[in-house]
Amino acid sequence: MTRRELALLLAILLLAAVVRLARPDLTEFKADEGRLLTAALMMSDGQFALRGISSSVGLPNAPMSVWLYALPLVVWSHPYAATLFTGLLGVVAVGGVYWLARRYWGIGAAVCAATMLAVSPWAIVFSRKIWAQNLLPAFVVGWAIAAVLTYVERRRAFLILHILCLAIAVQIHPGAISLVLATLLLLIVFRRRVDWRYLAAGVLLSALTAVPFLWYLWSRFRADGGLAMASGQSSPHFSFDAVSLISDILSGQGIAALAGPNYNGFPAESAIRLLWLALVVAGAGWAVWKIARTPREPAAQTAFICLVWLLAPVAVFLWQWTPPYIHYFILAIPAAFLLAGGVWGEMASRVRPPVKVVAWSAFVVVSALQLAIWANMMAVVARDPMAGGFGIPLGVKLAAADGARRLLDDTDAIEILVAGDGANPEQQDFPAEFRALLHGVPLRYVDLKQEAVFPATPSVVLLDTSAADGPSSARDLYLVPSGEWDSFAIPGGDLAYSVRAMPAAATPSIVSNIEPPPLLANFVRLIGYDDRRLLGEGVWDIYWRPADNPDAGDYHFFNHLLDGAGRRVAQVDGAAFAGPQWRAGDVVISRFWLAVPNELDPPPAMSIGMYRFPSIESVPILDEAANPAGDAVTIPLGD
Known part of the structure; x- marks a missing residue:
C-alpha cells in the first residue's frame, strides 16, 4: 500500500469515525435501547445473560447483542460506552469493505465503496445508537470476507470464520436469517471447494455460542408447555415492500421523518438519492455481466458472493410472512456499496485521465452532498428533536438521570x-x-x-x-x-x-379521612379520599397504605359511583401501585377519572375495593376479628 493510498484510507476511516462517534449525546434512546443497555449492564456486573430483550414475535431475542454490548461496559459502565462501541463497529465495517473491494477490484472500487458506506445517511443513523441490529454490519462484512477467502481463494480454514460470523449475525438479530439461505447457496455453488471438516467445526463452534439461549428456550418450553409466538401478520402474501425498503435504506429516502413533517429537506435531495441508487443498480447489473462473462475469475466470483448477499434479504421478505421494516435491511448496505464500488472502479479504469478526473470530482461532490443531507437533518433534530421520530436525545435523559x-x-x-x-x-x-x-x-x-x-x-x-x-x-x-x-x-x-x-412523609394533607381505616385481606388500609373534583371534572383520589412488605400479587381498584337510589351510574377500574414495590410507611394516592353524568340523584356514594389481576379474585374487607366482612367499602359523598 502506497502512502497516497494509506492517506486515502485513513481519511475515509476518519470521516466514518467522526460522523458515527461525534456528539454521543445527540443519539436516540428509547425503550429497546434502554432494555438492551440494562441487560448488558447486568452482564457486565457478572450476571450472565441467557436471553436478549423481547421481540415483536413473542419470543425473546438471543443474548448475543447483550454479550457484545457488555464488552465496552466492563471497561466503562456508561451509556456512552455502548453508544460509541456501536459507532466503532460501524467504522470497522467501512474498513472491511475497503479491504474486500481493494483485494479483488482495485483501489478505485475500494475508495468508492468505503466512501459510500461512510457517508450513507441511513448507514450513519444505524451506527449512532444502542440497538442490536446496528451491530450487524461489522459481522456481515466479516461473513463476506471469510466467504471470499474460503470459496474464491480456496483458503478452506476460513470456512470456520464464515459460519461463526453467520451464527453471530443471526443471534444479533433474526433479520440476518436471510444469510443462512445465502450461505447454503454458496455451499452448493462452491461445494468442490468446501472442506467438510471445517464446515463441521464451524457448525459445532456456532452451536456452542447458541447453547445458553437454547437452554433458556428449553427451560421455558418445559415450564410453560410451549413457546408462544405471534407473527404480526395474519395472512402471508407476496409483496414488493422489501424492494421499496431496501431502495430507501440505500438511497437515504425516509430519513427526513426523524426531523418531522415540517422539515423541508436539502436542495436537490431527490436527485442526489437517485444518482446514489443508480450507481447501486449499475453495480448489481455489472455483477451479473461479470459473472456471465468471466465466471471463473476471482473478481467475478467475489461479485457473485456480494450479489447473493444483497439479494438474500429481499428474497426472504418478498413472501411477506411478517411485516418488514427498514432496519431489516441494514445487513445489505455494505453489499450494495461494494457492488457500486465494483462498477465504478471498472468504469474509472476504462476512461481517459481527463474524464476520470471529472468522474471522481462528481463522485466527491455527490458524496459530500449525501453527507450534507444527513448533517442538515441532524442540525434540525438538534434544535427540535421532538418534531419528528427522533425523540428526546440521550444527552437530555442522561442529564436528568x-x-x-x-x-x-x-x-x-x-x-x-x-x-x-x-x-x-x-x-x-x-x-x-x-x-x-x-x-x-x-x-x-x-x-x-x-x-x-x-x-x-x-x-x-x-x-x-x-x-x-x-x-x-x-x-x-x-x-x-x-x-x-x-x-x-x-x-x-x-x-x-x-x-x-x-423529605420523608411528604404526603399532601388528606382531604377526607375514612374512619376507621378499613383493612383489606392483602393488608392494604384505605385511609382517605378526595372527591372535590369528582362531580365537576370526574377526578377521584383514594389515599391508602400498602402492606409493610412487598407483595408479589398484582392488584386493581374498582370504583363504582352510586346515586341516591344505590344505582351504579359510573365505574372505573385501574391498577394499584405494584405490589412488588410496596414498602413500610408508604402512602399512595391512586387517581381515577370517571365519566360522571351531568345529573345525579343525591346523595351520591362511592363503592371501592380491590381485586387480584388477572384472576379478578376479590380482596375481602376484614372486620375487627380479621374475618371477611364484604368486598367493598361504600363512602357517602354528600350532595
Whole structure:
C-alpha cells in the first residue's frame, strides 16, 4: 500500500469515525435501547445473560447483542460506552469493505465503496445508537470476507470464520436469517471447494455460542408447555415492500421523518438519492455481466458472493410472512456499496485521465452532498428533536438521570422514584429508559398517569415531561410539598424533566379521612379520599397504605359511583401501585377519572375495593376479628 493510498484510507476511516462517534449525546434512546443497555449492564456486573430483550414475535431475542454490548461496559459502565462501541463497529465495517473491494477490484472500487458506506445517511443513523441490529454490519462484512477467502481463494480454514460470523449475525438479530439461505447457496455453488471438516467445526463452534439461549428456550418450553409466538401478520402474501425498503435504506429516502413533517429537506435531495441508487443498480447489473462473462475469475466470483448477499434479504421478505421494516435491511448496505464500488472502479479504469478526473470530482461532490443531507437533518433534530421520530436525545435523559444521582448522593435520600408514563420497564418506555440510565441505584417506578407515592423515608423524585400527563395525571400531587425543582429542558419546546429531593412523609394533607381505616385481606388500609373534583371534572383520589412488605400479587381498584337510589351510574377500574414495590410507611394516592353524568340523584356514594389481576379474585374487607366482612367499602359523598 502506497502512502497516497494509506492517506486515502485513513481519511475515509476518519470521516466514518467522526460522523458515527461525534456528539454521543445527540443519539436516540428509547425503550429497546434502554432494555438492551440494562441487560448488558447486568452482564457486565457478572450476571450472565441467557436471553436478549423481547421481540415483536413473542419470543425473546438471543443474548448475543447483550454479550457484545457488555464488552465496552466492563471497561466503562456508561451509556456512552455502548453508544460509541456501536459507532466503532460501524467504522470497522467501512474498513472491511475497503479491504474486500481493494483485494479483488482495485483501489478505485475500494475508495468508492468505503466512501459510500461512510457517508450513507441511513448507514450513519444505524451506527449512532444502542440497538442490536446496528451491530450487524461489522459481522456481515466479516461473513463476506471469510466467504471470499474460503470459496474464491480456496483458503478452506476460513470456512470456520464464515459460519461463526453467520451464527453471530443471526443471534444479533433474526433479520440476518436471510444469510443462512445465502450461505447454503454458496455451499452448493462452491461445494468442490468446501472442506467438510471445517464446515463441521464451524457448525459445532456456532452451536456452542447458541447453547445458553437454547437452554433458556428449553427451560421455558418445559415450564410453560410451549413457546408462544405471534407473527404480526395474519395472512402471508407476496409483496414488493422489501424492494421499496431496501431502495430507501440505500438511497437515504425516509430519513427526513426523524426531523418531522415540517422539515423541508436539502436542495436537490431527490436527485442526489437517485444518482446514489443508480450507481447501486449499475453495480448489481455489472455483477451479473461479470459473472456471465468471466465466471471463473476471482473478481467475478467475489461479485457473485456480494450479489447473493444483497439479494438474500429481499428474497426472504418478498413472501411477506411478517411485516418488514427498514432496519431489516441494514445487513445489505455494505453489499450494495461494494457492488457500486465494483462498477465504478471498472468504469474509472476504462476512461481517459481527463474524464476520470471529472468522474471522481462528481463522485466527491455527490458524496459530500449525501453527507450534507444527513448533517442538515441532524442540525434540525438538534434544535427540535421532538418534531419528528427522533425523540428526546440521550444527552437530555442522561442529564436528568445524573441530576437525580447527584441529589441521591448529596442528601439523605435512600431511593429515586421514577415517576412518569408507566411503571413497568418491560412494557413502557419511560421506566425502561431510566432503569438503564440509573442502573445500580435503588429505584421504584410510579405511573404518574394514575398515582403518586410518598415514602416514609427521604427520596428523590424524577418526573417525566408533561407530555406524559392525561386526565388523571397525579403531577400536581408532587408539586404540593415545598421544594425547589431542577429542570432539564428539551430543545425546541417547553417540555422538561424535573428532579427534586423529597423529605420523608411528604404526603399532601388528606382531604377526607375514612374512619376507621378499613383493612383489606392483602393488608392494604384505605385511609382517605378526595372527591372535590369528582362531580365537576370526574377526578377521584383514594389515599391508602400498602402492606409493610412487598407483595408479589398484582392488584386493581374498582370504583363504582352510586346515586341516591344505590344505582351504579359510573365505574372505573385501574391498577394499584405494584405490589412488588410496596414498602413500610408508604402512602399512595391512586387517581381515577370517571365519566360522571351531568345529573345525579343525591346523595351520591362511592363503592371501592380491590381485586387480584388477572384472576379478578376479590380482596375481602376484614372486620375487627380479621374475618371477611364484604368486598367493598361504600363512602357517602354528600350532595
